[in-house]
Amino acid sequence: MAVIEVQGLLKRYGRHTAVDGIALAIAPGEVFGLLGPNGAGKTTTVEILEGYRRRDGGDVRVLGEDPDSAGRRWRSRLGIVPQGAQDGAELTVREMVRHVASFYPAPRDPEEVIARCGLEEKAGARLRTLSGGQRRRVDVACGIVGGPELLFLDEPTTGFDPEARRAFWALIRDLAEDGTTIVLTSHYLDEVEALATRLAVLSGGRIVAEGTPGTIGGRTAESIISWHDGNGAQRVVTDEPLPLLAALTGRATPVTDLRVQPRSLEDVYLELIGEAK
Amino acid sequence: MTAVAEKALPSTLRIGLSRGGAEVRQFFRERDAVVFTFALPTVILILLGFIFDEPLDGATDVRVSQVFAAGMIAFGILSTAFISVGVGIAGDREDGTLKRLRGTPTTASAYLIGKIVLVAVTTVAEVALMLTAGVLLFGLELPSDTGRWVTFGWLLALSVIVCTLLGIAASTLARSARSAPAVMNLPVLALQFTSGIFVHVSALPDAMLAVSSWFPVKWMGQGFRSVFLPDAVASQEVAGSWEHGRIALVLIAWCLVGLALCLATFRWTDRRTR
Numbered sequence: 068m069a070v071i072e073v074q075g076l077l078k079r080y081g082r083h084t085a086v087d088g089i090a091l092a093i094a095p096g097e098v099f100g101l102l103g104p105n106g107a108g109k110t111t112t113v114e115i116l117e118g119y120r121r122r123d124g125g126d127v128r129v130l131g132e133d134p135d136s137a138g139r140r141w142r143s144r145l146g147i148v149p150q151g152a153q154d155g156a157e158l159t160v161r162e163m164v165r166h167v168a169s170f171y172p173a174p175r176d177p178e179e180v181i182a183r184c185g186l187e188e189k190a191g192a193r194l195r196t197l198s199g200g201q202r203r204r205v206d207v208a209c210g211i212v213g214g215p216e217l218l219f220l221d222e223p224t225t226g227f228d229p230e231a232r233r234a235f236w237a238l239i240r241d242l243a244e245d246g247t248t249i250v251l252t253s254h255y256l257d258e259v260e261a262l263a264t265r266l267a268v269l270s271g272g273r274i275v276a277e278g279t280p281g282t283i284g285g286r287t288a289e290s291i292i293s294w295h296d297g298n299g300a301q302r303v304v305t306d307e308p309l310p311l312l313a314a315l316t317g318r319a320t321p322v323t324d325l326r327v328q329p330r331s332l333e334d335v336y337l338e339l340i341g342e343a344k
Numbered sequence: 345m346t347a348v349a350e351k352a353l354p355s356t357l358r359i360g361l362s363r364g365g366a367e368v369r370q371f372f373r374e375r376d377a378v379v380f381t382f383a384l385p386t387v388i389l390i391l392l393g394f395i396f397d398e399p400l401d402g403a404t405d406v407r408v409s410q411v412f413a414a415g416m417i418a419f420g421i422l423s424t425a426f427i428s429v430g431v432g433i434a435g436d437r438e439d440g441t442l443k444r445l446r447g448t449p450t451t452a453s454a455y456l457i458g459k460i461v462l463v464a465v466t467t468v469a470e471v472a473l474m475l476t477a478g479v480l481l482f483g484l485e486l487p488s489d490t491g492r493w494v495t496f497g498w499l500l501a502l503s504v505i506v507c508t509l510l511g512i513a514a515s516t517l518a519r520s521a522r523s524a525p526a527v528m529n530l531p532v533l534a535l536q537f538t539s540g541i542f543v544h545v546s547a548l549p550d551a552m553l554a555v556s557s558w559f560p561v562k563w564m565g566q567g568f569r570s571v572f573l574p575d576a577v578a579s580q581e582v583a584g585s586w587e588h589g590r591i592a593l594v595l596i597a598w599c600l601v602g603l604a605l606c607l608a609t610f611r612w613t614d615r616r617t618r
């Protein structure tokens with residue numbers, strides 16, 4: 068059974084349609100990436116799934132229930148890592164994680180969760196004194212201490228330095244190995260590529276592509292061939308590179324700087340969100 | 345999927361007490377809250393007490409400072425219940441506390457139990473601090489008969505309930521956590537001048553007292569004076585007596601108003617982010 072099933076999801080703010088009829092199906096154990104530029108509708112979508120915002124249309128099932136009417140038991144099976152939380156500034160990491168654990172019927176051991184999130188050395192520090200990356204780890208610790216079946220992460224690494232991001236990614240992979248289903252939003256391509264088993268590209272409230280990081284947008288089949296000749300720089304995207312290469316090598320005029328590359332996810336992504344605009 | 349029997353969810357009371365522990369810890373660790381909400385009423389009491397440390401007109405055995413020390417317990421409760429709850433909820437809404445709780449099996453009632461625990465602890469500490477200052481600095485006498493302590497008990501309980509409920513309701517008026525202290529302090533300070541807390545009732549214009557009589561502060565102050573001052577000075581109150589029955593009625597009426605306002609206005613999140 069799918070963990071998340073969404074059909075024709077619609078959300079409007081006044082006359083602006085922020086989410087325009089999207090469909091999703093996420094299976095147990097998946098790490099699903101929702102990729103899109105700022106304002107694409109990622110937070111709106113995720114917060115509807117979490118039960119924070121009401122939708123204006125469509126069917127939504129999360130862990131078999133409608134988030135608008137689901138109760139405490141349903142919430143106890145969910146873990147949420149919100150965007151930009153600043154709460155508990157005067158509590159220590161240990162106090163905060165223990166406190167959140169007390170809300171759940173069968174919490175994980177707070178000390179274990181703290182260690183897993185790489186916060187042992189900061190366990191006695193007030194949240195107010197932590198760096199952005201450390202603070203975010205506390206949010207993850209709070210998100211997983213209840214032992215969720217499904218974990219939501221909304222732009223978890225915004226504002227991280229590269230090293231902190233790598234460490235954070237390792238933590239997410241580690242959680243995924245336990246079998247926790249993870250829904251992750253990001254506007255960083257490399258993040259989704261590194262973590263997601265499947266992804267959807269969201270732009271202007273619509274899903275413009277869906278697939279795995281390797282296959283999205285027909286990526287595997289296509290190559291980019293680029294070169295310089297008498298007419299300047301040339302670039303051709305094709306799924307049959309050999310005839311073109313043969314034609315180029317047979318030319319009388321000089322061809323320089325010839326390259327054959329697979330189309331990168333970044334190329335696909337930029338095309339997708341460019342087309343959607 | 346769930347082979348094991350599902351464990352029961354923690355009760356609202358248990359989560360509420362856990363919230364209460366976190367609330368109390370955070371309150372006493374935040375210097376602004378401690379200085380502004382907690383210490384201010386005692387500081388003002390000490391200042392006004394020394395400025396007006398003279399015998400009360402027409403009652404040689406009572407000093408004006410003692411009248412202030414008794415009435416200003418109302419200020420203490422306004423601070424630790426009304427202001428601290430209003431500012432606290434506005435802050436919780438802005439810093440993500442309410443959002444986080446909303447995403448867990450916590451209920452709104454458990455959150456409110458947490459606030460009640462915070463109010464109970466801080467109010468008891470506040471009243472004890474103010475009474476200590478009153479007794480040590482201004483010779484306020486603690487009553488020896490049980491009757492007065494019974495009055496003190498119901499008066500304290502009703503005052504705390506009224507102030508907490510109104511504080512919860514008023515928190516929605518503040519548009520941001522930064523503006524909350526200003527929004528909450530204005531009515532508190534104004535009402536204390538017009539209700540005879542910062543100024544002796546006999547010095548106030550009748551019209552001002554008539555308006556203030558619609559609000560709870562005047563009745564709280566009058567009630568606490570009745571607990572700590574000799575009955576002889578009751579003649580200096582507006583009605584010439586302590587009016588315990590009316591105090592109880594007004595405060596109960598405000599409890600109901602406060603409850604209705606809370607139910608109508610409390611929200612987990614800012615309306616603008618729905």
Ligand SMILES: Nc1ncnc2c1ncn2[C@@H]1O[C@H](COP(=O)(O)OP(=O)(O)O)[C@@H](O)[C@H]1O
Nearest residue numbers: 080085104105106107108109110111616617618
């Ligand atoms: N509470 C709101 N009120 C009005 N408009 C909103 C609100 N939240 C989001 N929007 C608008 O909806 C669109 C999608 O926003 P959001 O879901 O936050 O996107 P993302 O998370 O992908 O950056 C944006 O145009 C944003 O301005």
Ligand SMILES: [Mg+2]
Nearest residue numbers: 109110150222
């Ligand atoms: Mg967002």
